[in-house]
Amino acid sequence: MILDNLFYLFVFPGFLFVAVLGLLVGWVDRKVSARFQFRVGPPVLQNFNDFFKLLGKQTIIVKDSVKSLFIAAPLLAFGTLCLIATMVGMALFFEQGFHGDLLVLMYLMMVYSVMLVLGGISTGNVYSSIGAGREIKLLLGDELVFILVCLIPIVKSGYAVNLEAMIIAQSDGMFIGSVSGVIGLIAGLLCIQAKMALRPFDIAEAETEIVEGPLMEYSGPLLAFWKLNHHIMYVAYPLVLVVLFFGGFNLQGIGILWAVLKYLLIVVLMIIIKNTNPRLQIDNALKFFWRVLAPLAFIGLILAVLGV
Amino acid sequence: MSKVPVGPFHPLLEEAEYFELTVDGETVIDIDMEIGWMHRGHEYISEMSSFTQSIYLVERICGICSTSHPLACVHAIEDIDNIEIPDRARYIRSLVGELERIHSHLLWLGLAGHFIGYDTVWMWAWKYREPVLQMMELISGNRNHYGMMRVGGVARDVEPEKLPELHKHLDMIEEKMKMIAKIANDDPVLKKRLKGVGVLTQEDARNYCATGPTSRASGVRGDVRKDDPTDAYDLVDFKEIVLSNGDVYDKLVVRVLEIIESVKICRQCIDKLKIVKGSFWNKVEQVGEGEGCGRYEAPRGEVFHYIRSDGTNRPIRHKVRAPSYVNIPTYEASCKGISISDALITLASVDPCYCCTERSMKIKDVHNKEVPDLLTLSRNKTEKIRREIND
Numbered sequence: 001m002i003l004d005n006l007f008y009l010f011v012f013p014g015f016l017f018v019a020v021l022g023l024l025v026g027w028v029d030r031k032v033s034a035r036f037q038f039r040v041g042p043p044v045l046q047n048f049n050d051f052f053k054l055l056g057k058q059t060i061i062v063k064d065s066v067k068s069l070f071i072a073a074p075l076l077a078f079g080t081l082c083l084i085a086t087m088v089g090m091a092l093f094f095e096q097g098f099h100g101d102l103l104v105l106m107y108l109m110m111v112y113s114v115m116l117v118l119g120g121i122s123t124g125n126v127y128s129s130i131g132a133g134r135e136i137k138l139l140l141g142d143e144l145v146f147i148l149v150c151l152i153p154i155v156k157s158g159y160a161v162n163l164e165a166m167i168i169a170q171s172d173g174m175f176i177g178s179v180s181g182v183i184g185l186i187a188g189l190l191c192i193q194a195k196m197a198l199r200p201f202d203i204a205e206a207e208t209e210i211v212e213g214p215l216m217e218y219s220g221p222l223l224a225f226w227k228l229n230h231h232i233m234y235v236a237y238p239l240v241l242v243v244l245f246f247g248g249f250n251l252q253g254i255g256i257l258w259a260v261l262k263y264l265l266i267v268v269l270m271i272i273i274k275n276t277n278p279r280l281q282i283d284n285a286l287k288f289f290w291r292v293l294a295p296l297a298f299i300g301l302i303l304a305v306l307g308v
Numbered sequence: 309m310s311k312v313p314v315g316p317f318h319p320l321l322e323e324a325e326y327f328e329l330t331v332d333g334e335t336v337i338d339i340d341m342e343i344g345w346m347h348r349g350h351e352y353i354s355e356m357s358s359f360t361q362s363i364y365l366v367e368r369i370c371g372i373c374s375t376s377h378p379l380a381c382v383h384a385i386e387d388i389d390n391i392e393i394p395d396r397a398r399y400i401r402s403l404v405g406e407l408e409r410i411h412s413h414l415l416w417l418g419l420a421g422h423f424i425g426y427d428t429v430w431m432w433a434w435k436y437r438e439p440v441l442q443m444m445e446l447i448s449g450n451r452n453h454y455g456m457m458r459v460g461g462v463a464r465d466v467e468p469e470k471l472p473e474l475h476k477h478l479d480m481i482e483e484k485m486k487m488i489a490k491i492a493n494d495d496p497v498l499k500k501r502l503k504g505v506g507v508l509t510q511e512d513a514r515n516y517c518a519t520g521p522t523s524r525a526s527g528v529r530g531d532v533r534k535d536d537p538t539d540a541y542d543l544v545d546f547k548e549i550v551l552s553n554g555d556v557y558d559k560l561v562v563r564v565l566e567i568i569e570s571v572k573i574c575r576q577c578i579d580k581l582k583i584v585k586g587s588f589w590n591k592v593e594q595v596g597e598g599e600g601c602g603r604y605e606a607p608r609g610e611v612f613h614y615i616r617s618d619g620t621n622r623p624i625r626h627k628v629r630a631p632s633y634v635n636i637p638t639y640e641a642s643c644k645g646i647s648i649s650d651a652l653i654t655l656a657s658v659d660p661c662y663c664c665t666e667r668s669m670k671i672k673d674v675h676n677k678e679v680p681d682l683l684t685l686s687r688n689k690t691e692k693i694r695r696e697i698n699d
Contacts, residue, residue: 037431126312130334130648199425200497208319208423209652210312278501279425281649282334 013089015082022231023047028264029234029271036275047231051224059220066122073119074218074225080111081229085236091163092239092248100161105240106150109195112229113139116204119226120214131213134282135204141289142194142201145187148297152184153244155304163243170247179308183300185245187293189266192237193273194285196230200277201285238266309337312648316345320423320652323662327639329651336651339643341636347666349683354626359385359459359595362623366613367453369628370664372415375408376606377628377664378457380613383538383602385459388595388617396581397461397588402540403577404447404456405604406570410481411440412607413563413570416659417488420560423656424501436484439477446470461589471578478578482571489564492557502557505646506654509554512641517634520609521562522658526554532605544576554642556657563659595621606631608659630664 008014026047034041061067087105090096113135120132154161156178157169175181194201205213215226242248242262249259280288315326324345330338350369354362363385366377379401386393393401414437421429441451447466448454456462492498508518513526523530531548533541549565551558597619603612609631616625635658643651671679680688 033427037428038435039431126310129310130312133334202425203649206425206649208425209649211319275428277426277497278421278429279649280497280501281647283647284500 008090008094009082009086013093014086017089018082018085018232018235019228022228022233022235023051025234025267026231028267029274032268032271033275036271051228054224054227055221057220057223059222060217062123062125062217064124065217069118069122070217071222073115073122074222074229077112077115077119077229078225078232080108080115081232081236084108084112085232085239088163088236088239088243091167091243093251095164095167097162097164101163102150102154102161102166105163106147109146109237109240110139110143112233113195116214119218123217125217127210127212127216128214130210131204131206131216134206134210135214137282137286138194138201138203141286142191145289145293145297146191146195148294148301149184149188149191150244152180152297152300152304155301156180166243167248174245174247176245178304180300180303181245183296183303185241187297187300188241188244189269189273190293192241193270194289196233196237196270198270198274200273200280202279203282203285206279234267238263238270241266314652314655320656321662322419325660325662327655329643329648331648334647334649336643336646336648339639339651341639343636343662343665344681345666346663347681347683348663351626351628352683355623358621359617359623362615362626363457363459364455366628367455367457369630370661371452372412372661373408373606373608373611373630373664374453375404375456376604376611377613377630379405379539380602380604380606380611381615382457382459383604384600384613384615385595385602385617387600387602388598388615389592389600391460391592392590393461394587394590395584396465396586397590398540398543399577399580399584400462400466400588401457402544403466403574403581404444404454404462405539406573406577407440407443407447408454409570409607410567410574411437411444412659413567414440416563416607417560420556420653420656423653426498433488436481439480443474443477446473458589459595460592461587463589465588466581468582471582474578475575478571478574482568485564485567485571489561489568492560492564499557502560502653503555504553505556505650506642506657507553507555508638508642510552512638513554516638516641518609518638518658519631519634520606521559521566522609522635522638524548524550525558525562527552530610532603532610536603538604540577540580541573543580544573546570546573556653559657595619599625608632608661608664609635611664628664630661632658632661632665636660636665 010016027042027044031041061070084105087101117132117135120128120135153166153175156175157166160166160169176185197205205215215223218226246262249255251259309330309332312329312331314329315321316324326342326345328340329336350365354365357365363378363381366381367374369377414433418430418433421427421433444454445451447470448456448464456464508522508526510527513523513528518526518528519530527550529548529550534548546569549562549569551562595617597617599614599616601612601614603610611631612629614627615623618624638658639655642654646654671681673679
């Protein structure tokens with residue numbers, strides 16, 4: 001039993017699976033972005049090379065930083081993401097879950113942002129501090145919308161706060177087939193975009209403004225882990241949306257193809273949004289989340305209660 | 309309150325320059341500028357070279373306005389002796405100058421896209437800039453430093469068989485620019501990001517003597533091509549683009565519309581080159597005694613060259629005033645009171661060219677004692693090396 005759990009956490013669908021798939025999907029992102037921009041793009045294994053090269057580089061730890069926090073932040077964020085991936089993967093591939101796992105998932109997705117903030121402020125660098133401040137504001141913006149988005153499938157599946165139950169509830173029709181489902185997916189997609197720090201919401205890590213913000217002082221293996229975290233998010237977060245709105249995977253026969261298509265659809269939508277938008281200012285982003293997206297998600301929720 | 313350093317090396321700046329933003333939270337309340345990180349002593353070197361060498365030297369002041377500086381320089385030298393140039397040379401000069409404006413504005417457009425995180429615009433703008441460089445290569449043999457200007461005319465003729473290909477590239481550029489103008493007009497996110505950001509009011513533009521697209525976006529008329537037409541600018545038909553809001557969005561639109569006007573000028577020049585035959589250069593043997601001023605509307609604004617000659621073959625004083633020198637201080641007016649993200653795109657919005665602007669600077673240390681400037685340090689080092697070699 002313990003061996004099984006370790007296998008789930010470290011091999012499939014946990015760490016090893018999401019890390020390898022994440023680095024591969026990172027290549028899809030870079031390649032599609034490159035084709036958008038009339039570039040050739042990197043070879044398939046580029047992300048692996050980058051990761052292993054960074055692992056071998058020197059880590060410089062800022063003298064005045066809070067060392068324990070500085071080192072712990074990327075590793076804890078990594079652990080959090082592996083846990084998210086395992087929980088979603090268990091529901092998707094093994095149809096296992098526990099009551100209330102969606103709530104845990106929502107908490108864990110917030111913990112990642114908190115880790116980014118802690119890593120940023122532990123250095124005392126002015127860019128990192130600004131970036132951390134922006135990350136907190138952005139979290140305040142997207143969290144409300146994300147909670148509303150998660151409520152939509154909860155309502156539609158008969159008030160089940162359980163990933164497995166949601167998948168079962170969608171076995172005779174995906175939630176995306178309804179109006180509230182579509183609204184939920186749109187709002188959810190933009191929330192994920194903000195949580196993953198992709199454009200137009202890469203405000204906390206704005207390269208040409210505050211030089212990668214919280215990640216500024218990171219180097220070597222610690223930076224490699226932050227990069228790996230970002231790639232893992234490319235797997236874990238879209239899969240959450242697959243569970244919530246696309247009814248999970250049916251891994252038999254033609255179902256495998258459908259599973260891949262569902263996942264790639266979300267990833268490609270994210271890449272398109274990323275490549276066709278400039279970075280917003282933080283105040284505009286907050287206005288967007290609170291004044292546009294939150295009412296939209298709320299309407300979606302009301303529609304879900306009405307059964308539309 | 310804390311201080312955010314931008315530079316000397318920062319992803320926003322392609323060149324070394326230092327800005328210190330004093331911020332309260334995310335709001336910029338003060339900005340301090342420090343120029344003098346890239347001083348190369350061009351004026352000094354020019355005074356040690358002959359007139360011909362000076363022209364090629366000032367071409368290397370800036371890699372982007374690499375025909376504006378030589379053009380203003382030859383205007384200044386021609387002003388000393390009132391040298392006339394043949395008609396064909398006038399059209400070729402304007403053609404090269406306008407092609408440079410197109411490529412410079414496209415370069416800025418791409419960089420501005422990159423600075424607001426719109427990398428797709430960056431790559432697209434630079435893709436459309438490529439044919440301009442190819443046209444330059446076709447005309448002059450070089451993609452970046454053209455070496456086309458010469459006292460009394462131009463250095464090379466544009467052969468008639470090259471003209472149709474130039475037309476073809478221009479058609480493509482015009483079409484794409486209209487597309488970009490449409491995108492700028494339609495994209496709500498882009499408008500949200502740029503409208504009302506970093507406003508330089510008309511009054512401030514006047515007070516800071518801003519020039520070029522920076523002032524024209526604020527509603528201040530002023531274009532050397534219209535006000536003091538040299539070369540072929542009084543022979544061709546074009547509009548001066550003036551907008552009124554003075555924000556970053558208007559600066560973008562001014563540049564896009566100027567590209568379309570430049571394409572128009574290029575077309576007219578090419579058509580005239582088919583008709584106007586004759587020499588492209590009046591031979592000039594010697595420059596007499598006296599002083600001359602040369603102006604040209606560089607992509608960033610008015611570039612001004614002053615040359616004094618004592619009748620020998622070299623200038624005894626060569627003074628350069630690049631447009632960024634007056635545009636950079638406008639940050640004082642436009643950056644205060646806005647957020648950091650807005651302030652940084654405003655810093656880029658005047659299309660600053662720091663290497664054009666550089667002046668030597670004197671630094672005082674905390675005890676108010678003067679620290680030797682870079683030029684002195686460099687000379688001292690050369691002296692030291694020379695002494696060591698001699699020993």
